[in-house]
Amino acid sequence: MAFMVKHVVGGQLKNLTGGLTEEKSEGEKSEAAAQGMTQEEFEQYQQQLEEEKQEREAHFAQKKAERATVRTHFREKYRLPKNELDETQIQQAGDDVVLPTELAKMIAEDNQEEAHKQSVLGQLSNIQNVDIDQLKDKAQATLEDLKKQTENCSLM
Numbered sequence: 150m151a152f153m154v155k156h157v158v159g160g161q162l163k164n165l166t167g168g169l170t171e172e173k174s175e176g177e178k179s180e181a182a183a184q185g186m187t188q189e190e191f192e193q194y195q196q197q198l199e200e201e202k203q204e205r206e207a208h209f210a211q212k213k214a215e216r217a218t219v220r221t222h223f224r225e226k227y228r229l230p231k232n233e234l235d236e237t238q239i240q241q242a243g244d245d246v247v248l249p250t251e252l253a254k255m256i257a258e259d260n261q262e263e264a265h266k267q268s269v270l271g272q273l274s275n276i277q278n279v280d281i282d283q284l285k286d287k288a289q290a291t292l293e294d295l296k297k298q299t300e301n302c303s304l305m
Contacts, residue, residue: 214242219252226259
C-alpha cells in the first residue's frame with residue numbers, strides 16, 4: 150500500500166518541486182546489476198539480443214516475400230489486379246526470393262494441368278458422357294442426307 154501511495158503521490162511531488170532532489174532508492178540499480186551481470190556481460194547480452202532480433206526480422210521479411218510471390222503468381226494466373234504491397238515486399242527482400250520446394254512443385258503441377266486442359270485432346274477429354282460411335286453415325290447420316298438432297302436438286 151505504501152508503495153502505491155509513494156508511486157502516485159511521489160510523481161506529483163517531483164513535478165511540483167521540479168525534480169530538484171534526486172534520490173536513489175535501494176530498488177533502483179543499473180540494469181546490469183539488476184540482472185546479476187557485469188556491465189560488459191550485459192552489453193554482450195544486449196548485442197546478442199539485437200543480432201537475434203535482426204535475424205528474426207530478416208527471416209520474417211523473407212517469408213513475407215515468399216507469400217507475396219505466391220499471391221503474385223495466382224494474381225497473374227487468374228488475371229486479377231496487381232497489389233503494390235506484394236511488389237514492395239518482394240523488392241524489400243531482394244532478388245533472393247525463392248519459393249519453397251513444395252509450393253514450386255504445386256505451381257508446376259498446376260501449370261502442367263492448365264497446359265493439358267488448353268490442348269485439343271484435353272478439351273475432348275473434358276466432354277463427358279459422349280458416345281463417339283453415336284456421333285459418327287449422326288455425321289454419316291447427315292452426309293448421306295446432304296448427298297441425296299444434292300442429287301435431287303434440279304439446278305445441278
